[in-house]
Amino acid sequence: MTAPAATGRTPSSVLEDEHRDLVASFESFVRRELEPLAAELPESGELPPEDMRGYVRRRSAALGFYAGDHPEELGGSGMPFTAVALLHHAAGRSGCPLAPSALAGSEGPSPLLRRGTPEQVERYLLPLVRGETTRCLALTEPQAGSDAFHLTSTATRDPATGEWVLRGRKTFVSNAEGADLTLVVAAVDGEPTGFVVEAGNPGLRIGQRYAGMSGEPLYEVLLEDARVPADAVIGGEEGIGAARGDGIDSLSRGRLVVAAMCDGIAEYALAQGVGYARERRAFGERIGAYQHIQEHLVTSRAEIEAAKLLTLACARLVDAGTEAPENAALAKLTSSETAVRVVDRALRVHGATGWVRGHPLEFLYRYVRMMTVIEGTSEIQKVIVARAMGLG
Ligand SMILES: Cc1cc2nc3c(=O)[nH]c(=O)nc-3n(C[C@H](O)[C@H](O)[C@H](O)COP(=O)(O)OP(=O)(O)OC[C@H]3O[C@@H](n4cnc5c(N)ncnc54)[C@H](O)[C@@H]3O)c2cc1C
Missing domain, CATH: 1.20.140.10 (Butyryl-CoA Dehydrogenase, subunit A, domain 3)
Incomplete structure (x- = not known):
């Protein structure tokens, strides 16, 4: 019996047709620009250094890949979500350790910020979309992992100044060290609420550093009466209790x-x-x-x-x-x-x-x-x- 002729097509590749050129252009970027850079990494299996990841983010954003599903007015390319999924697929398939850094992940523009006030969008979201800054999300707590909104971290308003005071302990946070922003979810009168805490806030401290099994470190984030301005609630007054x-x-x-x-x-x-x-x-x-x-x-x-x-x-x-x-x-x-x-x-x-x-x-x-x-x-x-x- 002769073997059937190979078509080179797989059943799932049919669903890729619509965005084939985009994926091919991303793959070419990975091959021509990222693979030579990745060859300079000391050992496969460690998180690439931030300066290299930062360069990859900005270059990928300039080419329209990074955070590409964000609308053009937010600095993205307005690509459909299917295209984004296919780019992540291509990044995984490339085997290049720098390819995931070329696409927005947990360090990139957060959907929480998409619901921010116009000022928050301008100040925080746009630089994230351009790959110029990074953030982390401090949600998990020692006693609230899967049950993520069973929070003990709290935010209370200081009536004298209008500022919010954040207290609590967060754990297993990716990219906490070096992030420009920490998005903190804390309870306001028991309801989960998102806050933006900018780097350098004296009340936010990195505690323990956990060395992960695949080289990516995770961090404990301690909120020790961290004071943030009244407008640090993501989404403004309407954002109070809306994080769930x-x-x-x-x-x-x-x-x-x-x-x-x-x-x-x-x-x-x-x-x-x-x-x-x-x-x-x-x-x-x-x-x-x-x-x-x-x-x-x-x-x-x-x-x-x-x-x-x-x-x-x-x-x-x-x-x-x-x-x-x-x-x-x-x-x-x-x-x-x-x-x-x-x-x-x-x-x-x-x-x-x-x-x-x-x-x-x-x-x-x-x-x-x-x-x-x-x-x-x-x-x-x-x-x-x-x-x-x-x-x-
Ligand atoms: C690489 C990595 C990156 C992370 N990055 C972040 C980050 O950036 N920010 C952040 O806030 N957190 C982050 N986390 C934490 C992550 O979100 C939590 O680890 C995850 O939600 C699970 O919580 P837990 O570890 O406390 O496990 P637990 O919730 O204690 O779960 C323990 C076990 O019980 C099971 N279980 C729990 N509830 C149920 C249920 N109802 N039914 C059946 N089984 C159940 C779980 O599936 C698991 O098998 C990260 C974790 C990892 C590993």
Whole structure:
């Protein structure tokens, strides 16, 4: 029997057609500009230094990729959300450690600030969209992780000055050191409320530094009677008590972006696995000829295709005006767990070779695990879906 002619098309690639030129131009940017820079990094697996990430952010913003879904009046390119998802997919698939820095993530323009007052948009959001500044989100507390709005951090108004006084302890905050802004969620009369705290505020202190398993540090943020002006509430007076709703909306898009990145990482890992299986010989045969190896790679291929179709279909629904939290939860759950399994299998295919420090799969094995925790754990995604199914 002759093998069917290869078409070069996968089922999920059909959904990429609309933004193919944009993705190709991003991939060319990664290849021509970011890969040579990444070659200067001392060791794969560490977070690239901030000066390099800052350069990548600004360059990518100038080219229209970074924060590209923001409207032009906010300094973005006004691209549809599906295009953003495809760029994150391409970043993950590139295997380039600098590619994620070229796209807005948890350090970039926050959806919370999209609901800011016109002054807050001008002062804080626009420089974030241009990649000139970074921020962090201080939401999680020692006793409030998944149950994120079970806050003990408080904000009270000083009647004498009108200032807000923030007190509390935040934990596991990405990018807290060096961020120009800390977006703090604290309770005002028990209701979650977002505040902007500018760098240098004497009441905001970095406490413990946690070395993460994939090189990205997390920080404890201590709010020790941090005084911020009356207009530091995100969204002004209307923003008091509004962080819960704002947070839920913004998490949906954040989850889809994570899903897209995971699909790309999984494709990259699979390509590594297939390439190795075609070359490596054992017992006189290429290992790809053995069914146990094929099982790892074919199962991965099937799972990636399914995950990618789900992610891109959900992204298209966002563009069509349907932003159902359970869709984003389904996609994030599927893609992050798929990526963990695929990277694990690709590592198995590589034997000891992939286990060596400096090999891309060794890094990805550590890196991809965080995808099942950030933007809500896999269990929490299941809780969201179960609720949408009328359970619990
Ligand atoms: C790399 C990384 C970056 C992060 N960046 C930030 C950041 O920038 N800002 C920030 O504020 N936070 C950040 N976090 C914290 C993150 O949001 C929390 O770790 C996450 O929400 C889970 O909270 P937790 O760790 O307290 O776990 P817990 O909530 O204590 O959960 C422990 C276990 O119980 C499960 N569980 C909890 N509730 C339920 C339930 N109802 N049903 C079933 N299972 C449940 C969880 O899924 C998990 O398996 C980051 C975390 C990581 C790993």
